[in-house]
Amino acid sequence: MAAKFLSPVPAFSLAAKQGDTARVLITSPTSDGHGISCSSVSAFPSASRKKRNTSLVVSATGETLTGVVFQPFEEVKKEVFAVPNSPQVSLARQCFVDECGAAINEQINVEYTASYVYHAMFAYFDRDNIALKGLAKFFKESSEEEREHAEKLMEYQNIRGGKVVLHSILTPPSEFEHVEKGDALYAMELALSLEKLTNEKLLSLHKVADENNDPQMADFVESEFLTEQVESIKKIAEYVAQLRMVGKGHGVWHFDQMLLN
Secondary structure (H helix, E strand, O other): OOOOOOOOOOOOOOOOOOOOOOOOEEEEEEEOOOOOEEEEEEEOOOOEEEEEOOEEEEEOOOOOOOOOOOOHHHHOOOHHHOOOOOOOOOOOOOOOOHHHHHHHHHHHHHHHHHHHHHHHHHHHHOOOOOOOHHHHHHHHHHHHHHHHHHHHHHHHHHHOOOOOOOOOOOOOOOOOOOOOOHHHHHHHHHHHHHHHHHHHHHHHHHHHHHHOOOHHHHHHHHHHHHHHHHHHHHHHHHHHHHHHHHOOOHHHHHHHHHHHO
16 A cells, blocks of 8 residues: 655654554755755654564554654665765764854864963963962863863864864963962952853853754763863862962962862
């Protein structure tokens, strides 16, 4: 019996047990802006199954269904699965829009900028006339961590078939002495502000993924960055509180020694 196509339906439904009827949906291509097609929903023919000696039989008789009809050699012919011929086009790219790629490149710049500032802080506290080795160590490690974040975003851009575009980085300050706060507290407060700003940018990146219906990218931002970011904010907030209590002078030296351990 020949299968008949149904009119589009508003939602996906699938039978949970024998006797329940369901419609299996297939996808029709829509462009992601790079000649690569993504998917929208349309209807597939009703199908059914029955048990014969514990084997599953799928037919188009319109009875019942518990599985999804899979016709790989027909489905791969659709435009959505076409392999690009142009050497300038990524072969891996699928449902990855320009806006997501641009947002990732902006976040790479955020991470590199934070890394650059922390590296400047490391250089300042490592001077012979400042000689706060604990703070120098902390900011050097912070710089390396932000660089690792940037590289992780670059790798993800390549995984999704995007293109990494690096932007200019602003020159950071080289002096962190503050008349009232002193250099240690001033630098740590600046670090706290940078971590909060980075977190805000990560939330914006996550929002771009949501708005473009890219759950894999949203999961990447959540699993790789968001938890670590709020933990960093908490840690640096505690350092700020401690430096405010010890004030300038000898207390800063004891705080610095704590960071060396």
